[in-house]
Amino acid sequence: xxxxxxxxxxxxxxxxxxxxxxxxxxxxxxxxxxxxxxxxxxxxxxxxxxxxxxxxxxxxxxxxxxxxxxxxxxxxxxxxxxxxxxxxxxxxxxxxxxxxxxxxxxxxxxxxxxxxxxxxxxxxxxxxxxxxxxxxxxxxxxxxxxxxxxxxxxxxxxxxxxxxxxxxxxxxxxxxxxxx
Ligand SMILES: [Zn+2]
Numbered sequence: 001x002x003x004x005x006x007x008x009x010x011x012x013x014x015x016x017x018x019x020x021x022x023x024x025x026x027x028x029x030x031x032x033x034x035x036x037x038x039x040x041x042x043x044x045x046x047x048x049x050x051x052x053x054x055x056x057x058x059x060x061x062x063x064x065x066x067x068x069x070x071x072x073x074x075x076x077x078x079x080x081x082x083x084x085x086x087x088x089x090x091x092x093x094x095x096x097x098x099x100x101x102x103x104x105x106x107x108x109x110x111x112x113x114x115x116x117x118x119x120x121x122x123x124x125x126x127x128x129x130x131x132x133x134x135x136x137x138x139x140x141x142x143x144x145x146x147x148x149x150x151x152x153x154x155x156x157x158x159x160x161x162x163x164x165x166x167x168x169x170x171x172x173x174x175x176x177x178x179x180x
Pocket of ligand 1: 115
């Protein structure tokens with residue numbers, strides 16, 4: 001799934017969530033910013049992705065791993081020996097620096113930074129660097145509050161009315177039109 005950096009979040013949404021901005025939704029065939037990040041940022045990103053923190057940043061966790069869109073990697077033992085970072089198995093949502101909105105990124109972000117020299121927007125880096133992992137935060141609850149009952153792709157939607165957490169999309173969405 002490709003979204004432009006800092007565009008409004010619209011993953012499986014009928015309309016964009018304007019307070020939530022995309023970061024790091026990379027796909028082959030779409031250019032992305034590359035550059036050197038401070039090692040401190042990589043360290044902080046690794047720290048804040050740990051699911052055992054009081055601050056829970058993971059949203060829409062799936063079982064298994066969605067491989068890297070760019071290189072197909074699906075094993076991240078070096079980056080995540082304990083498996084606590086959930087690389088490729090979720091999105092991460094962190095508050096923007098002014099706390100008025102959120103950034104939403106695939107948890108593959110850490111691999112994109114380390115292995116593909118992806119350079120996230122400066123706003124995101126700043127928000128990550130000031131993020132407090134020791135303060136209670138529940139990004140999934142915020143997602144649920146903002147999204148309500150999520151849309152499901154038509155081709156894999158069940159017809160019952162029971163809301164469920166978002167599942168791994170079962171293929172290319174056919175019911176969404178995306179504009180940045
Ligand atoms: Zn890769």
